Amino acid sequence: MNKAIEAPIERLPMTADGYASLQDELRHRIKIERPRIGERIQDAKADDTNLPENADYQAAKSEQELNETRIAELQDKLARAEVIDVSRLSGQTIKFGATVTLTDDDTRERRMWQIVGESEADARRGKISVFSPLARALIGKTKGALVEVITPGGARAYKIDKVEWR
Incomplete structure (x- = not known):
């Protein structure tokens, strides 16, 4: 059969x-x-x-x-x-839908990213895919944590300054 x-x-x-x-x-x-x-x-x-x-x-x-x-x-x-209804999410632990403010450990540049679905990711608008290396490094972390991400330009370290739900 x-x-x-x-x-x-x-x-x-x-x-x-x-x-x-x-x-x-x-x-x-x-x-x-x-x-x-x-x-x-x-x-x-x-x-x-x-x-x-x-x-x-x-x-x-x-x-x-x-x-x-x-x-x-x-x-x-x-x-x-x-x-996923982001307006119903809350807390300090980063997960899908979170808007995260990061400071680059080397350059001190601050950036804000929202973790979204792959089809809606647009770096120019501050939206990164949940499957991106940065989002994967951020998931499960909280404000104040330091995360390291391997990028095409080498390893980068970021400090998590803020976790918001918009």
Whole structure:
């Protein structure tokens, strides 16, 4: 008897904002981009029926493929999402959703980071993935602790100045 072995679904932790952002992108890609690309394909076909030689048609088909791939990725992420309500979290121990203020032990530069889901990480906006080396070093620590992180530029040490829940 051949039984298929089912792997457990890997949940993706994310904030409510991150979930809403993925939903917005999915909605845009389905309701706006998909019809726009379909129209572009039809226009390209009308201009030149020799499809293998029609550059506009080929470009539109490539764009369609990319859009459909991204739609499938978004649907998968939303289906596996584990939305964590950060507003209900508290305490001084760092975990998913915490906003942490750190001071670089060498440069004395202060930075603030929120630990978020992988799909919503954006270093420019102060959001790091829960799976990043820095977040992994911070999880479970408390204010006042010193953490060391191995980065591409070498080892860095940070002092945890503040743990907040926003």
